[in-house]
Amino acid sequence: MSAKVLLIDDDEDFRASVRSLLESHGYGVLEAASGHEGLRMIIEHKPDAVMVDIMMETSVEGYGVTHALKYLDEYAEYRQIPVIMVSSIEESPDERFPMSPEAEMIRPDRYLTKPLDIPRFLEVLERTVGVSKGAAI
Numbered sequence: 001m002s003a004k005v006l007l008i009d010d011d012e013d014f015r016a017s018v019r020s021l022l023e024s025h026g027y028g029v030l031e032a033a034s035g036h037e038g039l040r041m042i043i044e045h046k047p048d049a050v051m052v053d054i055m056m057e058t059s060v061e062g063y064g065v066t067h068a069l070k071y072l073d074e075y076a077e078y079r080q081i082p083v084i085m086v087s088s089i090e091e092s093p094d095e096r097f098p099m100s101p102e103a104e105m106i107r108p109d110r111y112l113t114k115p116l117d118i119p120r121f122l123e124v125l126e127r128t129v130g131v132s133k134g135a136a137i
Contacts, residue, residue, distance in 0.1 A: 006047040008038035
């Protein structure tokens, strides 16, 4: 069974490009255009990994998804799902908010910048999904 990746991004063209790439590499792909829709889909489909953009309807929507998934009780059974955050913002949450205790609450498992470096992205995804499924790397 192929790993399922949930793409949460309001950019339909970006989602279509990533979907095509992932499907060509054997991944199953789910899509959500907002953080709210993405959180609903996590509950419905329990993906193996979540890829989320930071800036969607609000400038911090992706952080909200990460926070909910990692810290809110209603998502406790989904905490093991790895989050790969993608953004055109060059700094990771730790770099953007170095002294903020809240940075821990929005820290993704992996952070990548747009435009995606395709070989690096595929490597990160493979390692991330492999770890979440308990595979040896």
